[in-house]
Amino acid sequence: MKKQLLTLLLVCVVGLGLLGGSVDLQAQPGSPFVVPAVQMQDGFGQQGGSVTIDNIDNPKTFNPITQNEASSSAITSLMHEALIDTTGQATLAQSLDIAPNQTTVTIRLREGSSFSDGEPMTANDVVFTLNNIIFNPTISSTLKDAWRVSGTFPRVTALDSLTVEIASPVSFSGLLSAIASTPILPQHLLQDDVDNGNFNAAWGIGTSPNEIAGTGPFRLKSFVAGQQVALERNPFYGKVDENGTQLPYLNEIILPVVADDNVRLLRFSNGQTEIYPPRPEDVPVLRQQSAQGVAVSVQEAGTVDMNVIAFNQDSADANLQTLFRDVRFRQAVSFATNRQGMISANLNSLGEARFGPGISPLFWIGDDANFPSFQFDLNQASALLDEIGLATGSDGMRQFADGSPVEFTLLTVQGSTVLTNDAVLFANDLGRIGVQVNVRPLDLNAVIDQLLGSLPPQFDAVRITINGGDGDPNLLRSVFESTGSLHFWKFSDGFGAGVADWQNEVDDLLEQQAQSLDLNQRANLLADFQVLVAENQPVIFLYNAQGLQTFREDRVGNFSGTVENATLLNPEILFRK
């Protein structure tokens, strides 16, 4: 059974700085984008061959705008590209000009860019994608949040067939990130669907491959439900290597549908797949296969995702509400949490403790020496509980002033071993400082209902994972701002209670950084934000897993990893040995 994680998803965009002036994106008019050789750690590849990677489920759609889960994004990410990518490279854009008032970006498209059906990509396609699809109120997409600034969307205009102007009402630091996260779609194939109000169902899994086109390195060849998706190289893709060889190198990427974790591992061990994002417990087994060409790569733990335990600060129980709102209690809990124990038990020691919010590596200061730290220390935890006035009863358990026990329920998701193990270890740790935690695994839908289904929320505490995409700070606003739609632990002004001073400060910092176009100033604001959040532990930050990748180095060259276990990085330079 597929492992279900309670994961709060944020759209994948990055923290690119927006600076005035012109951004050179290999501005050779009419020439394709040349991928620098330095990016190819295994050198130039040769065209041909295929690579097989198991997909965790049938894709639900081939529409990159409406897709909202990993089995679909693993495929759409290979078929579509944005004007620029997260590192500032661009297949489709030739130059970016940022106006002195820093609210307008003029994008010159690369001449000769085409969709995978051979039709040229023009400024009209960009305008169509943004004005008619992303900003269309009848079309649902998580990309909307990335583009919205001061409650509205930028104005997008085609100046000529190859030039687009994007004008934001105010200066907006996330503008380049938004551009980098938005695939450009073909007007000639989707105009009718938009006009008929049918876009949300467009490019469903029954669509013929020749009715789908994108600007990515691959295009759809075939899909057989329950069996596999086959992608073939896009012959019109606009990148070449320094030798002038057109990319992608691979002829095909095959994605068989394999839902079971153990079967995916066995298939990789059997040589049926070339790339496999392993679970931590798979790593010892896979390392033993190095003689068969299996390479296990362990990278630094990510700085973006957040594995947390959150308390409902608007709990209906007055004692718990007061307790959960008390920063000393949350700090005590943070001290009492044995993060290394969780990392050993759940991640096979392949993880790192975290004490603050996840954010793009560009702004991450979580490993600075002066960053607030809550190393496992039961004495300090007990001292803080004493300071709050939670007396210890004859049974060794803490009590409120009215004599009732300090006890709460911690929700986890039924079927998720990691979340439930964490919860049990956490309950055990807190038991040692006299706090009774009752772990209650529930169906995923039931947990979400308790978190977001009513106001105020119904839960006491929950173990949840917040998936931060690529960590764009603007996306953190929905989680950490007091009025954010995903600020599920509340204690905000929505319930007649005053917002804590530190929370007001967080709100201000996040607003200021959103409008700051100076990268240094933004970094300073975000550093203050991280410290403030870490000091106050609105949620208890636990750990992050190290990035794990396994691939067959005897068969695959230039493999640089996957994102969120599904999306291939740099698929265009991957080659078959």
Added chain:
Amino acid sequence: MLTYLLRRLLYTIPLLLIISVIVFLVMQLSPGNFCTTLKLQSEQIYNECVERTGIDQSIWVQYGKWIWGIVSGFDFGFSFQNGQPVMTQLFTSGTFESGNPLVWTLVLSFGAMILSWLLALPLGIYAATNQGTWRDWAVNVFGFIGLSIPNFFLAIGILWMLVVVFQVGTNCWQSEQLGQNVCLGVSGLFDGGYVTASWSGEKFLNLIWHLWPALLVIAAANLAAIVRYVRSEMLNVLSEPYVQTARSKGLSERVVVVKHALKNALNPLISMLGYWLPSMFEGTLVAAMILQLPTVEGAYWTALRQGDQYVVMAGLLFFSMILIVGNLLSDFLLAWVNPKIRYQ
């Protein structure tokens, strides 16, 4: 007899209706709905999902519309997952080359049924004719083990043996049809390019390679039980006086067992074929989950995990129909093998 058949078929309609109401109500009892997880992304996406699927309507409106769709146009609704019609999702997606879920379900269910009887008959006869010996015990122990091992464990165990012990992936050859090197794989029905390749001897052999673990897993679910039934029936018949008479006439033991005893022992077992039918479909569900088989059961299991309401409902009606047809088949086979039984 025809009247009886028609009456039995007519009885299934209210039965299916009752089943569908109960299933629909049970599905509504579970917390949240198909769209609930989208709340973690944004309220707008959640609202759009609710509007698209219509799950905010009262359960009776939803149920009424669904039933009316079936009655008026054989429309079983659509999949919340991908908007496809339920019938496509469950039964007919795929091409001639790749096969469709219904075809694979029938191939696997009936294939496993044939396999289980082919294995069970000789084993049951062998156990009966060696009653009380260590051979009889061996078959019994084998039966108990087969009965005790859960299907999912057997499935993953077979895959593990193939990959880790026998290292089947190291057996590779150059495929003339695909023009590439192909190695033996596990799970699914085909290796790589064969999924969409046109039918050929090469593709058929590849299918057989992938089918046998699935058939074995599904057949094992019933093998032990059938062995025990065969043994028991054979023991009953072998103790009949006419068998003693045959022996006393000097007939060889082989003729006595095969010609006289087996024929009569099989009569009641034939009637049980119908009862095994739903059981085989059930076994296919577990095999589909682990072995990644693109069957009706596989599509149903995915829908069940994701709360894809109408696909689950249609799937359950399908399995109910199999159960009903299986029972009906049993009744008719019973009348066929025993002329004393007549239905009115």
